[in-house]
Amino acid sequence: MKLLKRIFGICDTPQPADPQAWSVKNGSVRIVLSRLPELKQPGSGVRLEGKGLDPRLLVFHGDDGKYHAIANRCSHMGRRIDVLAGSNTIACCSVSRSTFTYDGQPVGGAAKQPVRTYPVGLDDESLTIVLTT
Numbered sequence: 179m180k181l182l183k184r185i186f187g188i189c190d191t192p193q194p195a196d197p198q199a200w201s202v203k204n205g206s207v208r209i210v211l212s213r214l215p216e217l218k219q220p221g222s223g224v225r226l227e228g229k230g231l232d233p234r235l236l237v238f239h240g241d242d243g244k245y246h247a248i249a250n251r252c253s254h255m256g257r258r259i260d261v262l263a264g265s266n267t268i269a270c271c272s273v274s275r276s277t278f279t280y281d282g283q284p285v286g287g288a289a290k291q292p293v294r295t296y297p298v299g300l301d302d303e304s305l306t307i308v309l310t311t
């Protein structure tokens with residue numbers, strides 16, 4: 179089953195169960211953390227897609243305890259990326275399984291180019307991801 183998922187490029191990371199947990203406005207994404215329990219644990223992530231968002235994003239709570247946002251298109255062939263809990267890395271869901279650091283640098287697999295990352299601001303209740311920098 180795992181191999182089939184890789185062949186078809188089906189990632190493990192879910193979209194938010196609560197579609198109202200995030201919004202896009204004026205070149206920024208805002209996430210209300212209380213509505214997104216999927217991001218609570220280090221090593222967890224969600225993929226944000228739709229709502230006019232370009233590029234789609236992988237937003238994750240890293241093993242470093244920080245929140246990160248990265249364009250969710252592997253720089254090899256554009257497939258989605260998953261968080262690898264406990265490894266301080268993220269990895270493409272494809273067979274080639276390119277692996278990247280949290281700042282988007284390739285460290286293994288077929289991808290040789292970085293993936294774009296975005297700054298994430300954190301206040302008491304929300305994350306703000308600026309897409310226009």
Ligand code: FES
Pocket residue numbers: 252253254255256257270271272273274275276287288289
């Ligand atoms: S698309 Fe990611 S390794 Fe090929």
